[in-house]
Amino acid sequence: MAKQYDVLVIGGGPGGYVAAIRAAQLGLSAACIESQSYADAKGEVRLGGTCLNVGCIPSKALLQSSEMYEQAGHGFVMHGIGFDGLKIDVATMMKRKDNIVAQLTSGIRGLFKKNKVTLLSGRGSFVGREDDLWQVEVAGAAGSELVSARHVIVATGSTPRSLPDVAVDNELICDNVGALSFGAVPKRLGVIGAGVIGLELGSVWKRLGAEVTILEALPDFLAAADQAVAKEAWKVFTQKQGLSIHLGVKILKVSRNEAGVAIEYESGDETYTLECDRLIVSVGRVPYTEGLGCDNVGLELDSRGRIAVDGQCRTKLPNVWAVGDVVPGPMLAHKGMEEGVMVAELIAGQAGHIDYDTVPWVMYTHPEIAWVGKTEQQLKREGVAYRVGQIPFAANGRALGQGDTTGFVKMLADAQSDRILGVHIIGNNASELVAEAVVAMEFGASSEDIARICHAHPTLSEAMHEAALAVDKRALHF
Ligand code: FAD
Ligand code: NAI
Numbered sequence: 001m002a003k004q005y006d007v008l009v010i011g012g013g014p015g016g017y018v019a020a021i022r023a024a025q026l027g028l029s030a031a032c033i034e035s036q037s038y039a040d041a042k043g044e045v046r047l048g049g050t051c052l053n054v055g056c057i058p059s060k061a062l063l064q065s066s067e068m069y070e071q072a073g074h075g076f077v078m079h080g081i082g083f084d085g086l087k088i089d090v091a092t093m094m095k096r097k098d099n100i101v102a103q104l105t106s107g108i109r110g111l112f113k114k115n116k117v118t119l120l121s122g123r124g125s126f127v128g129r130e131d132d133l134w135q136v137e138v139a140g141a142a143g144s145e146l147v148s149a150r151h152v153i154v155a156t157g158s159t160p161r162s163l164p165d166v167a168v169d170n171e172l173i174c175d176n177v178g179a180l181s182f183g184a185v186p187k188r189l190g191v192i193g194a195g196v197i198g199l200e201l202g203s204v205w206k207r208l209g210a211e212v213t214i215l216e217a218l219p220d221f222l223a224a225a226d227q228a229v230a231k232e233a234w235k236v237f238t239q240k241q242g243l244s245i246h247l248g249v250k251i252l253k254v255s256r257n258e259a260g261v262a263i264e265y266e267s268g269d270e271t272y273t274l275e276c277d278r279l280i281v282s283v284g285r286v287p288y289t290e291g292l293g294c295d296n297v298g299l300e301l302d303s304r305g306r307i308a309v310d311g312q313c314r315t316k317l318p319n320v321w322a323v324g325d326v327v328p329g330p331m332l333a334h335k336g337m338e339e340g341v342m343v344a345e346l347i348a349g350q351a352g353h354i355d356y357d358t359v360p361w362v363m364y365t366h367p368e369i370a371w372v373g374k375t376e377q378q379l380k381r382e383g384v385a386y387r388v389g390q391i392p393f394a395a396n397g398r399a400l401g402q403g404d405t406t407g408f409v410k411m412l413a414d415a416q417s418d419r420i421l422g423v424h425i426i427g428n429n430a431s432e433l434v435a436e437a438v439v440a441m442e443f444g445a446s447s448e449d450i451a452r453i454c455h456a457h458p459t460l461s462e463a464m465h466e467a468a469l470a471v472d473k474r475a476l477h478f
Helices: 014-025 049-054 056-079 090-115 196-207 227-240 333-347 376-382 397-402 430-442 447-451 461-471
Strands: 003-010 030-034 117-121 123-130 133-140 143-154 158-160 188-192 211-215 244-246 249-257 260-267 270-276 278-281 285-287 320-322 361-363 368-373 386-392 408-414 420-427
Touching: 003 014, 003 133, 003 333, 014 030, 014 049, 014 090, 014 117, 014 143, 014 333, 049 056, 049 090, 056 090, 056 196, 090 117, 117 133, 123 143, 143 333, 188 196, 188 260, 188 270, 196 211, 196 278, 196 361, 211 270, 227 244, 227 368, 227 376, 227 408, 227 420, 260 278, 320 333, 361 430, 368 430, 376 386, 376 408, 376 420, 386 461, 397 461, 408 447, 408 461, 420 430, 420 461, 430 447, 430 461, 447 461
Parallel strands: 003 030, 003 143, 030 117, 143 320, 188 211, 188 278, 211 244
Antiparallel strands: 123 133, 133 143, 158 285, 249 260, 260 270, 361 368, 368 420, 386 408, 408 420
16 A cells, blocks of 8 residues: 655755645645755765755855955955965865755754654656545655655756756866865866856855856846846956956857867857866756656646746646745745745645745855845836935944945835835845845835834944935934
8 A cells, every 4th residue: 555645745955845844743744755865975865955965055165165265365464363374175175065964964854753754765756646646656776666645745946057068067067066066176267157156156266266257148247136236246256356257248169178178159249268177057047847747647837847836836736736946936945945834834724825025035155145125126117116225334333343344235115105125235244134124024114114123233234224214314324
């Protein structure tokens, strides 16, 4: 007799593992199928998906290590701290990153045990439906088994988008997997795509000494960000940090040669060749549904290969749901996790909810970039009347004390109601500061609400306070 569950989750990334835990917390019998073992994991499947294994967590570990190296090399001197012989041991840096990943992924196994979620190791694919129960095959190393469930949540995530005729080997030409595991600092690093991965991982290797050239197809830099932020970031990344970024290019050919990789590209009317030792291709990600057996049950994909869902992550099939990178919306771990919680709660008969308008975005470059809500250009396009308050960190005592005054906080509020419509931050700790704006927007706060809240002194959060005051043209310290 096939094992039977109330909820069967396919995919153990942030969307999937959180959905399974929440379902179990709500008293449902839950299982999660995961297939990925990753090279260093002794054959055991590793939970946590892209995020924990080859995404958010390892990239942030390397960003921290490389930022400390950068600070030691260039930032300490202003504090009167100096020393000779600074060096980077890439193997130790990578080992630290791998240990963090191992700790967190095994932590999720622990959470599964604690919450009584069954882990099914193998590849899950839909077989059919009998008596209101979905049949799913789990093909593992030791063979296949058929399991059945009342509800199925698909959380199979995404994979890197590839460029035609550019074969990724994760040695010379890398996607995120290879780019997070270089054995040494490349002398010349090429990056195709000036998006989040290109800028985060480009920054890591630049700080450690690589000459980094980023080739971007779009004519605008960080087109999705508020343009004031994008402009400031451009200035810092290119002029201060020396990232070489070329916009509006067309990649013509990528070839391996004895020296490394040659990228032929067109810019304006000219053709150029970029020679580099290693290349990162980071041109976006695509939803992953390979081998899921969508056709076996008629699970509908949209024109971009994403699983088609309604506003509450329901597919058109009864009791089949989908969350995370495999469905429309930003490909962000926290968005997938919230969807996972929402779906588990809906299955349990509760009022599951997610507010897509207050999903924060963060880029962990230095300075960090974070925002929530609308950009100024979006408000202009939509014809919304707004007021704006912008405060530079140069006017913030804590930022000065920390020796890092780059950037600003910019708040946009509705001209009539004063409701906060968007907050855009570029600066140290922007990733943490944005949380206040998310909470404020979630509660429908006005800029005056933030302006009337006591913020600890001296903190970076005072820049948020001052930006709120500045909306009403009454900043106290600027
Ligand atoms: P995934 O994490 O991709 O997990 C899907 C899982 O399903 C995988 O483990 C896969 O093996 C498994 N699977 C697929 N098909 C099957 C099947 N048929 N049977 C069984 N298992 C299957 N987001 C942020 O919010 N913050 C960040 O800082 C951040 N940094 C990133 C850095 C990098 C370099 C990358 C690449 C991504 C980053 N992201 C970040 C994005 C984040 O990783 C994804 O949004 C998130 O992992 C998506 O979660 P998911 O559960 O939808 O899918
Ligand atoms: P991205 O969508 O952020 O950036 C891809 C960039 O490549 C874009 O600027 C695009 O215009 C460019 N591009 C596309 N085709 C090109 C071509 N042929 N030639 C040159 N440039 C080209 O995608 P990225 O950086 O690959 O990351 C994938 C996703 O992973 C992100 O969208 C994000 O959802 C997630 N992520 C999130 C992070 C975070 O939250 N801090 C960090 C890293 C990734």
